Amino acid sequence: MNEATVLDVKAGTGAAAQKRTGSRLPKWLYGWLLPLLLLTIWEIAARLNLVSETMLPAPSLIAAAFGRLAASGELAEHLRSSFIRAGGGFLLGGTIGLLLGVFTGLGKWAERTLDPSLQMLRTVPLLAVIPLFILWFGVGELSKWLLISIGAFFPLYFHTFLGVRSIDFKLYEVSKVLEYSKLQLMTQVILPAALPNILLGLRLSVGTSWLLLAVAEMMGASSGVGYMIQDARVYMQTDIVFVGIILFALVGKLTDSAVWILERRWLHWQNTYKG
Amino acid sequence: MLEIEGLNKTFASPSGDVVALHQIRLQVEKGQFVTFIGPSGCGKSTLLKIVAGLDTAYQGSVKLNGKAIAGPGVEKGFIFQEPRLFPWLNVERNIAANRSLRDKEVCKQVDELIELVRLKGFEKAYPRELSGGMAQRVAIARALLRRPEVLLLDEPFGALDAFTRTHMQEVLLDIWENNKTTMLFVTHDLDEAVFLGQRVVIMNPRPGHIRNVIGIDLPYPRKRSGSSFQELRSRVLSEFEKVETPAIEIGAGI
């Protein structure tokens, strides 16, 4: 798809691009060509027993497992508990990150006292503190929520702070001349100016939450997509492991698209944004 | 009426203090159009910012209608060299800014102003879609909506091409004749200063001070090709050249 888009831009129009490449395939199909080819090779190799089923089950088997789990309601159940964990942790950490980012962004005093410590903590790899979390909070829901919320906190905090700081002094002067109130300055100047950065932070936060959800559920849980993967691994049900991985990929893509839709709606005024 | 008396402004910098304004004295009657011209660094922007209330650290007195200027406000409209529009708001919302378009009165006035600055049809356009001249007209409309008593313009047309600039000058004179707003207009363009102003204030750098004030006693609309226009233009130019010479001499002496 990207290939085709680039060609498009260079040739000026879609029609011209098609003439040049001499193909009549719709543009969106290009991105699917390679995955489809690989899937076909994979299926054929599995059918011919060239790869072992416990290592790499055929795509058709994975699809069948997917259908079975979906029909039994198991998938929905796992997805539900994963969503609650990831969503809850993300909302908790993300909200605090956003508020604290605005707070430290606005005040020199808050920046001086808070930011250095947070910047230091940010450099600690989160996965390295997992053992400590288990020691302190056990392997229950609390430590999962906390892990995910800390992961969601930093990107939103950091980018919100940057966004609030990036506000143009020139626009600030305009707001003075136009007699903006403090609240108007906040909601009508600082927030919209920081929005591109905030949305970038949001995107990273969502991604981190999802990653940490997988980690948290594999370190011990009784439900959730991560648990499903871990459980299937123990029983060598590789097809279900694949189903879990595909689910993570799909939901990750979906949440990313949700943020993208927000960007389209809220940032269409940007020069650089070509939605 | 604007009264400036004994105004001094010094910037402290690591390499020593810079006297940006020295003993400025000026009176501008209500509704008068005054242009300021002078080489870069002679304190024109500093003077406008002080009148706007954006800079309050100075010595001397600056009064609007007898009251000392306490801070920035809508009665002292400011047009910067760049339009400084809010990029996330479309034209009509930029003009309304912190006033609500849901207010019928505001909405009506915004419509009238869009007509006045000749932007009909662009109400919904975003700043990135506007040319420099159009964006500057939005900025002017935004200031006018607040019915300013004084309009301060700091090289507002400096970034525009010659053709657009001439057009903008006519738009501005239109507005001035309609609203009788007091205008303080800074420029580095000699023709612009003489074409627009009832008085041209010539400023001199190091330290920034007023060298001379020349009255331009020509009726509007003015013709640039007229002989009396040319005569006044050369008078200002000769003053301007007098300004340049000592500046160069001082520079050579250092």
Ligand SMILES: Nc1ncnc2c1ncn2[C@@H]1O[C@H](COP(=O)(O)OP(=O)(O)O)[C@@H](O)[C@H]1O
């Ligand atoms: N914020 C500032 N800090 C220090 N010096 C300044 C500042 N603003 C202006 N100046 C100095 O004051 C003088 C006048 O500047 P300015 O008013 O911008 O001149 P003009 O607009 O006529 O070009 C210049 O010498 C400039 O270097």
Ligand SMILES: [Mg+2]
């Ligand atoms: Mg200047």
